[in-house]
Amino acid sequence: MAYHRMENMGEGYKKHTDFYNMVKEWTVSDYCTPGIKAEVILDMLISDFIGDLLQLHYNTEKKVTLLLKEYPIQIYEDNNRNAKVDYLVYIEDTKMVLVELKTTNDSFRDEQEWRIQQAVRSGAKSLIDFYNKIVELTGGNLPDRKKYAYSFEEFKRNLASAHLNEEKVRAIQELDYLYVSLDDGNLKLPKQRNMILKDYCENGKQYENFKAGLENDERRELWDSVSAILKACMEKTV
Numbered sequence: 141m142a143y144h145r146m147e148n149m150g151e152g153y154k155k156h157t158d159f160y161n162m163v164k165e166w167t168v169s170d171y172c173t174p175g176i177k178a179e180v181i182l183d184m185l186i187s188d189f190i191g192d193l194l195q196l197h198y199n200t201e202k203k204v205t206l207l208l209k210e211y212p213i214q215i216y217e218d219n220n221r222n223a224k225v226d227y228l229v230y231i232e233d234t235k236m237v238l239v240e241l242k243t244t245n246d247s248f249r250d251e252q253e254w255r256i257q258q259a260v261r262s263g264a265k266s267l268i269d270f271y272n273k274i275v276e277l278t279g280g281n282l283p284d285r286k287k288y289a290y291s292f293e294e295f296k297r298n299l300a301s302a303h304l305n306e307e308k309v310r311a312i313q314e315l316d317y318l319y320v321s322l323d324d325g326n327l328k329l330p331k332q333r334n335m336i337l338k339d340y341c342e343n344g345k346q347y348e349n350f351k352a353g354l355e356n357d358e359r360r361e362l363w364d365s366v367s368a369i370l371k372a373c374m375e376k377t378v
Contacts, residue, residue, distance in 0.1 A: 164369045165293075170338040171243070171373045178243045182207075182373065183226060186241070186320070186337070190227055193320070194348050196235065197335045202232040205302040207309075208295045211238070213259040214270045222274060223255050230302050235314035236264055242321045242329065254307075256317045271295075272306075281294045322374050338374060341367035 156162035167185070171178045186193070191204040198204075207230050212222035227239040238256055258269060276291045299305060319329050323338045335359045339346040342364070 159363060164372065167369050168372045168376060172376050176375065178373075179226075179241050182243050182322075182370065183241055185369060187227075189363060190239065190320075192350070192354060193335065193337075193340060194231070194239070194318070196340075196346060196353060197318070198231060200231060200234070202234060203302070204232070205230045205298060207236070207298045207302065208291060210291070212271060212274050213238070213255060213267065214262075217253060220274060220277065222270070223252070224255065226320075227271075230304065230309075230312075232302065235316055236267075236309070236312055237315040238315070240317070240319050242319050242326060244322075244326075254277060260315045260317055264315050265310040267315065268310050269307060302322055322370065337370055341371050341372075341374075 145261075156165070167181050170176045170181055186279045187206070187209065190206050195202075195204045208230045209227055210224045211226075211228040211269060213225055215221045215223055227237075227242045229235065229237045229239055238259060240252070240256065240345050299309060317333060319334045321334055321336055324334075324336050326334075338344055340350045341347060352365060354360050354363060
């Protein structure tokens with residue numbers, strides 16, 4: 141039977157009894173498998189640390205808040221078509237940042253860079269107004285409407301956590317963008333706007349500083365688990 145063959149493949153697919161090892165091995169396997177969106181997998185692992193990572197990257201003591209994931213930005217002025225940016229982040233009393241995760245060297249597109257630059261130039265008010273417009277649309281299927289409703293409630297909760305409301309967030313003067321990449325192999329990414337995760341993993345030049353800045357031992361242990369998976373994925377691309 142196929143079940144027994146899979147169980148006895150040795151170095152191939154195997155059954156696990158430990159949750160972390162299962163997640164690690166399948167994440168690395170999926171990262172190397174054609175047709176599977178690697179960024180979705182790795183996004184899940186680093187989302188909890190985006191605020192911490194940007195705090196060190198920007199060398200700030202100010203609170204950094206993840207406001208929303210998969211934030212929609214406008215593509216064309218005359219319709220509601222939109223592209224998603226992985227994270228919208230707020231740095232207390234400073235600025236908002238559109239953050240895009242890049243896990244492979246071929247995932248950068250000039251068109252995407254242009255769209256993000258356009259969103260940044262349009263400013264915070266336009267960014268928030270367009271999001272509200274998308275949320276209020278009555279078209280689309282029911283599951284999509286439910287997801288937007290859920291995300292909007294999450295957005296409002298995160299605004300409150302950052303001591304913001306929609307009026308205050310519209311008035312933010314500075315809007316910026318940043319790429320987060322696994323390693324430094326993607327030469328197309330602008331260096332001044334590229335945070336390299338390899339630097340924050342074990343033996344990386346920011347590793348010790350990053351861990352020291354995490355709030356407790358539990359968070360430091362969790363980052364070590366996450367960074368071990370990130371490093372294993374990086375090693376597969378060498």
